[in-house]
Amino acid sequence: xxxxxxxxxxxxxxxxxxxxxxxxxxxxxxxxxxxxxxxxxxxxxxxxxxxxxxxxxxxxxxxxxxxxxxxxxxxxxxxxxxxxxxxxxxxxxxxxxxxxxxxxxxxxxxxxxxxxxxxxxxxxxxxxxxxxxxxxxxxxxxxxxxxxxxxxxxxxxxxxxxxxxxxxxxxxxxxxx
Numbered sequence: 001x002x003x004x005x006x007x008x009x010x011x012x013x014x015x016x017x018x019x020x021x022x023x024x025x026x027x028x029x030x031x032x033x034x035x036x037x038x039x040x041x042x043x044x045x046x047x048x049x050x051x052x053x054x055x056x057x058x059x060x061x062x063x064x065x066x067x068x069x070x071x072x073x074x075x076x077x078x079x080x081x082x083x084x085x086x087x088x089x090x091x092x093x094x095x096x097x098x099x100x101x102x103x104x105x106x107x108x109x110x111x112x113x114x115x116x117x118x119x120x121x122x123x124x125x126x127x128x129x130x131x132x133x134x135x136x137x138x139x140x141x142x143x144x145x146x147x148x149x150x151x152x153x154x155x156x157x158x159x160x161x162x163x164x165x166x167x168x169x170x171x172x173x174x175x176x177x
Contacts, residue, residue, distance in 0.1 A: 004065055007143065014146045015062025018055045018153065025052055025157055042100030047113060048160060050093045054117060055153035057086060061124065061146040072131050079142065080128035086121030090114065112155055120148040 029048070060082060069075045094114045097105055105113070127141035 004139070007065060007139065010143060011062040011065045011146065014150050015059050015066075018058035018062065018150055021150075021153060021157065022052055022055045022059070025055070028157070028161060042096060043102035046093060046096035046100045047103070047109075047156070050089075050113060050117065051153050051156040051160065053089060054149045054156070057082070057121075058146050058149040058153065061142065061149065065142065065146070072135075076128045076131040078128075079131065080125055083121050083123075083125030083128055083145075087118065087125065090118040090121055093117070109159075112152060112159065116148070116152050120145050120152065123148075 061079070064075065064078050064082070067075070097109070097113060123141050124145040127138045127145065130138040130141070
């Protein structure tokens with residue numbers, strides 16, 4: 001397991017960034033809680049909650065990669081469970097996005113809120129399987145998945161904030177990216 005010591009700084013940066021951005025997301029939600037035209041719970045569960053989940057995913061993967069596991073087997077299982085959980089959650093988010101009525105998602109929303117998270121969790125699940133046989137490839141795929149979750153969370157947080165600011169300043173519900 002000493003092969004992951006070269007990745008220590010990477011996972012410290014990604015994990016701490018994910019944790020800090022989760023806190024910032026809570027601050028933003030608190031600040032906009034008093035806005036006149038609140039979104040529906042369905043829109044929040046389809047577009048707001050996944051942002052926190054993906055940032056938490058980046059934090060979780062980073063933490064798992066820093067645990068001093070006795071072998072690759074428990075790490076592989078933990079990453080695989082996380083990846084499969086992310087796949088299931090991605091399917092739930094897609095269903096929520098289709099059912100909510102507060103906002104009509106455009107192609108870019110489907111890309112960032114459905115396709116990219118699903119692909120990232122699928123890559124993480126695949127890397128968990130490969131960890132025991134192709135360590136070098138799996139190491140890079142796991143790192144890409146952690147960074148991907150962080151970047152998806154950053155994009156989606158920015159998307160949400162700009163939507164709220166623009167819709168408040170224009171008095172309508174037109175989303176901009």
